[in-house]
Amino acid sequence: MGPLAGIKVIEMKGIGPGPYAGMLLADLGAEVIVVERASKPNSIAPPSAMDINSRGKKSIALDLSCAQGLEVLLKLVERTDVFFEGNRPGVAERLGFGPDVCLGRNPRIIYGRMTGWGQHGPLANSAGHDYNYISLTGAAAAIGTKDQPVPPLNLVGDFAGGSLFLVVGILSALLEVRQSGKGQVIDAAITDGSAHLMSMFYTLDQLGGWQTERNKNLLDGGVPFYGAYATADSKFVSIGPIEPKFFAEMVRIAGFPESFVKDQNNPQRWPEMRATFTETFKSKTRDEWVKLFEGSDACIAGILDYEEAPGHPHNRARETYIDVGGILQPAPAPRFSRSICQTPLAPHEEGADTRLVLEDWGFSLQAIEVLDKAGVLS
Secondary structure, eight states, rough: OOOTTEEEEEEESSSSHHHHHHHHHHHOOEEEEEEEEEESSSSSSSGGGGGGGTTTTTEEETTTSHHHHHHHHHHHTTSSSSEOOOOOOTTTHHHHHHHHHHHHHHHTTTTEEEEOOOSSSTTTTSSHHHHHHHHHHHHHHHHHHSSSSSOOTTTIIIIIIIIHHHHHHHHHHHHHHHHHHOOOEEEEEHHHHHHHHHHHHHHHHTOOOSSTTTTTTTTTTTTTSOOOOOOOTEEEEEEOOHHHHHHHHHHHTTOTTHHHHHTOOOGGGGGHHHHHHHHHTTTTTTHHHHHTTTSSSSOEOOOOOOOTTGSSHHHHTTTOOETTTTTEEEEOOOOOSOOOOOOOOOOOOOOHHHHHHHTTOOOHHHHHHHHTTTOOOO
């Protein structure tokens, strides 16, 4: 059932980092209940039944604009361990389910707040998206070509700086509440999380090993032995033999000039190296290079797109991708030796579990009927 079996979570439906955080918790065994609007689903979010981030969750729909619907939500709050939302600061308070209200109903509850800018600061109430948030933390400026920054999808901000830090906060607070008996509020800001992710580069800067200009550094394409090279079939291989012994292995197998080995870290030879690497890698297809380097320590891999990735032998051997409801998708991670995570259930439609959840969480059948007739439920 996973290490979080028995933990109850309420997720207020949102987009981006919130749903992904909820999926992580559900993958690990928590019972995650997503609260949808009873009137209509979130118009920005993808349909729940088609959203991989909704897998393993239960969906209920409540009309929170009426006192009865809000009271149902707060009754659920009394029975849950974790509650999180992704509204701008003050919105949850205005709607009647802010942290003070929830902690008043359940003093042990962990209340997560997922935002881009955080709960305070000059930009706290401004609109924004992933790329805006990481623009303020040095991350966006460091990723891209020499000529301009390039958006790194929404992986660095929404998911790494947002979802993962929210989940770390939730898990930490769940451990702490066992000793204190008191819940607390988690202010998870994507700006904070993505700034935290840049920690190593401040260390490199102190050591004189990093500069702000892109394509001038070890990990951003500034050296010829860490980057992507086009192949004969217009695909790419990634190379990363940073360590001298791995670099020597690459030079030997690829047939590059042996003098490159002693001059690996000599910037004067880098233009020649890069030109040689570029020309040589174009002489074979991506898969031919992969086969040539297979089993070596040269640190070379074929760059696969998301459709190719599930078919890679290593991913197949580890079952990194699984079938859920007829859709191939990433499997739960990480893995546990004893608390095995089960295969997630396929996502449900909005509000599909309303009656079941209310009954399981203590509402009588009569009370559910009253709420349904009053139009509180979907």
